[in-house]
Amino acid sequence: MRFLIKIALALVAAALLYWGYTEFGWAGVAAVAGGLMMWLLLHFTRLMTVMRRAAQRPIGHVDSAVMLNAKLHAGMPLVAVIGLTRALGELTSPADEQPEVYRWTDPGGASVLARFTHGKLTDWGFKRPEADTSGNE
Structure with a gap:
């Protein structure tokens, strides 16, 4: 599918160049x-x-995992998610394998785990930090 989109874009560019030449000559091109x-x-x-912007922040950091979780939707490109978080995600899957899984964690310990297939968000999950039940404060 991605290959067809690349071919379509190249054909549109060639058609525009041809149109520019036929209508206005080399100035149109x-x-x-x-x-x-x-x-x-x-x-x-x-x-x-x-x-x-992402290079200026720690890898896998996000200001609010709750807000990130609310803003995500299926089909989002990885670049758009990096733009939302303003940080690169922490890669949790093996390198160079599909799907790629990234984690972003906020200062409170809550995290969002996002799965990308060929650069598009397929699913994600939100995880809150575990509560301390030992009674120690």
């Missing part, structure tokens, strides 16, 4: 190429901003 380059730079800048 330059204008369309400039627009495509701006679109690519916009997405690259957004990705770098998210990663720069």
Whole structure:
């Protein structure tokens, strides 16, 4: 499916370039190429901003696991979740295997465990810290 999307985007870009050439000549090609380059730079800048913010925080940290749990929905890309948490998740699954499982923990000990398949959120779970039942304070 992802392969088909990449092919479709390439075909749309080629069609736009062809349209620019047939309507306006080489000036149209330059204008369309400039627009495509701006679109690519916009997405690259957004990705770098998210990663720069995430690099400034500890891995697996989130301000509130409860709020993160409430904001997640199936199909979210990993980059969007990193943008919400402003931190990279702690990888809990074996490296380079699908699905990838990441954990984010808040200062109170509550955590969200999220499973991603091919970069898309499939499911997640919220875990509260265990209460101390020994009576010691």
